[in-house]
Amino acid sequence: MFLAVRAARRSAGRCRGFWRSSVREEASRFSVEMQQTLPLNRLTPAELRLLIRQKDSRIGTTSGLAYGFQQANLLILPSRLANDFEDFCHRNPAPLPLLYRSKPGETSCPPLAGGADVRTDVSQYCVYEEGRLVKTISSLQSYSPLSSSPDVMSEMVSFYLGCSFGFEGKLKEAGVPVRNVEQGRNVSMYRTSISCIPAGAFHCHLVVTMRPVPAALLDTAVEVTHLNPLAHGAPVHIGDAALLGIQDLSKPDYGDQVDLQPGDVPVFWACGVTSIEAVLCSKPPLAFSHSPGHMFLTDIPDSPDSTIAASDITNTPRLKPSPELMPLCFPISQNPLLYSLASKAAVERIRQLEMIIGEDPGQRGIRALFVQDELLRSCLALSHSSSVAITTGFPTHYMHSPPDETDGPPGAIAIATMLLSLGKDVTLLTDRRAVEMTGAMVDEAVRTGVLKAAIPVVTFEGSGPEAAQNFLCHHGDTSKPRFDHLVAIERSGRAEDGNYYNMRGINIKHLVDPIDDLFIAARTISGVSTTGIGDGGNELGMGKVKQQVKSLMPMGEVVACDVPADFAITAGVSNWGGYAVACGLYLLHTCPSHRRYLRKGLGQEAAPTSEQLQDWSSCLPSVEKEETFLSTLVRLGIRSGKTGNLGMEVDGLTFHPTHSSLISRLLEATLGSAQIS
The missing domain is CATH 3.40.1640.10 (PSTPO5379-like)
Known part of the structure; x- marks a missing residue:
């Protein structure tokens, strides 16, 4: 009793x-x-x-x-x-x-x-x-x-x-x-x-x-x-x-x-x-x-022992709370002020994910931009969110049609499907020029089981803070935001001079809609957080590490994005950051300390149901799903970012063994090797 x-x-x-x-x-x-x-x-x-x-x-x-x-x-x-x-x-x-x-x-x-x-x-x-x-x-x-x-x-x-x-x-x-x-x-x-x-x-x-x-x-x-x-x-x-x-x-x-x-x-x-x-x-x-x-x-007594023994007169063996379940506290928002909790065990695993995606097989020097726990804080903020807009698309191949690269969309879809499984509303935000292609991409991802369900594809073509506020909030009312989190993954980011550059310093502004304005406006709207995921420093959100980009990355003075995000996740390949976010969300929602905090201590449920676990695990990225989706991108004419090859590669790295091996390692860090099929 x-x-x-x-x-x-x-x-x-x-x-x-x-x-x-x-x-x-x-x-x-x-x-x-x-x-x-x-x-x-x-x-x-x-x-x-x-x-x-x-x-x-x-x-x-x-x-x-x-x-x-x-x-x-x-x-x-x-x-x-x-x-x-x-x-x-x-x-x-x-x-x-x-x-x-x-x-x-x-x-x-x-x-x-x-x-x-x-x-x-x-x-x-x-x-x-x-x-x-x-x-x-x-x-x-x-x-x-x-x-x-x-x-x-x-x-x-x-x-x-x-x-x-x-x-x-x-x-x-x-x-x-x-x-x-x-x-x-x-x-x-x-x-x-x-x-x-x-x-x-x-x-x-x-x-x-x-x-x-x-x-x-x-x-x-x-x-x-x-x-x-x-x-x-x-x-x-x-x-x-x-x-x-x-x-x-x-x-x-x-x-x-x-x-x-x-x-x-x-x-x-x-x-x-x-x-x-x-x-x-x-x-x-x-x-x-x-x-x-x-x-x-x-x-x-007010000691942990009293959770088992009713008083100090009993000689009952005393069980102590597991150190792995001890919650740690992290700030995730200043407007409004909000901290979140996650257990030491979950935090350690997410930090392991962060180290894996920070590897740099393309030798781009991305480790210089690394900020510890940006992945963790972004995942915590997304866990508290209810409506998320995700944007991607980097038209680096301005001489081709379509000009986009294979880095970005797979990571965006991986985040989207995990958010959907957790009951969040998800919207995909793209350029006007890419609406048809993005819609086809989403339809095929749903058909092949890569994406859990269809999601809206929208554009933002306005200009300036008023247009951005009207887009982000119902009737422009900042007390009623449509989204409480914006995610940009491998999305062209605006430089100091107002232009958009690929890593070779070519201006591609004519191919990019001003989605950056939404990230700028979000900083003044209470309750809206932002995440940027990148692998070079010219991506939307990387303005948070702009000085490091300018001083440490090739052509950094020219290409560095000027628009910051609340959380800047750096990865050897941006897709990897998207995969890690999906895995981090899974770890948080299987963490008793974090789940209790989300529920405000209400409810008897100590662990996810078997049905929830099965659903969430099925929505994690996998080698099979990511290979299937990359094949879809190739059929749509989307090319590898670094080489321009129309084939099974991302940023000049072939899917097998580079990307497939990394996905397997992320899954092992998330689920354990015994659960990887």
Whole structure:
């Protein structure tokens, strides 16, 4: 039913009895003089519960108290609703980590705290009738009287849910400032626009806590909290509150305003006050809860071990979270501010992909343009996207018809088919001169199974920022972008002088539509990110590494693209960058840490279904699919970039063995050699 009690029931009864009696003896020795002289933050949970029971006026909110121990949210419901609420907890594990469910009428919680009484051991309770908060009280004893009056509590079930106060001590030990404690305030809590997964009678929006964290300490904060899943685990959002539907951080729905200091980033954890929202939305006839911030103090340690052992009295073998699943934090957008999470294991694999595509068999010196983790950040941003426009086409062979090269379209289609499999909307953006050819290319890719489904092919022929804004946004409204990510792969990029050059320094501007304007406009539109993939520095998006191109690449002063992308992926051949993006997206969507972050900790699904895995893996690039698509390009008259040959080669490198071998290596890094057919 729940991890804590399951582990506790395995412990020896004699040991448990000894521990309970020890707690009682400790409490009995706790003199009035000690209560008055010892600082509250030095007292044990048992001592603090005794003070709460005695209505000690010094104890209000419990943030900053009982460091080293878990704290718990409390919800008490009629027994007929208990199964529904337990199901609601299991469906929404991040906000509602279930520590213990009592029996009807049970006022103690043996696995969590010795000698505790749920009616008296919280400093302030809320009473709800038909979903309305009717009062706050300091005790529930009046609801289980000794007289002949009805004993309401005998028909109630208590739920103890993990609380983020349980990780504040570990944050402080790790050097992460806990701003709400520093400022002497309750933590800020906000109702979001994100719906929890309903169960039976229960439904509501997710509630989150916000703690400001210095940007340099984000990884530390993520690691510390990941190791404490009973206290909500790792954050569910890092960055702009508006992305959660929170309009004003200065106006929390619960708790107090907590001020950010210079260099702080707002970090949001799922919050157990979600259970109170469930009461407000679902309207049970009677319910009790803790008052937000006034938590129940348990005797469970706040260490990773407590995810298995209910308390330190058990001798249960203790399992620790896998280091490979430890999330790492990466910034992926400044407008709006957004960070994303991925496990160490996924990050290492994507970095391996990045090293593979950085090889330079054509000896073009592309390693000089390499920026670590551009592939990773682009994949993370694409993973958060919903609508992506992809553009390609480099008319380097201006003397031929068509003038395009075989580098670019295969990588674009590889990205597109993986995005489609992940449920994203995808549009292919091309030059007016190439519409018919691009449409034929897409149709053949669908027919041969290279592309998962048909995608729209569109053009942008306008000029200037206003035309670009109107194209990117519905009715030109920057609050309503049509696309949230633009990808350019082996796409001619505008140089400083406004012209477009191939690597031989020939101006091909007459063959190129001003799609660069879209990338320029995207920099001023909140929520639109851009990726550029190139192998020489004259491709759209490579303006991010313009200085390196100018100083290190042949004819760099002339051909260097002046238009940057947020992420500039460099590869020995641009197609390889497209293949790596597809593989990186697969790795992220099979990464538990990243999937949890995308879902905001909601949903029971721990891993993709077998059907999803089969679909995603079938949409990865493969030697067979890429060879088939290259054959299509050759039939359409598209030539190799470096040599102009009309044959099975890209950038002067034959498909076998160069490209086929690299594709196999990318698949092995993604799936493992045992899964490569």
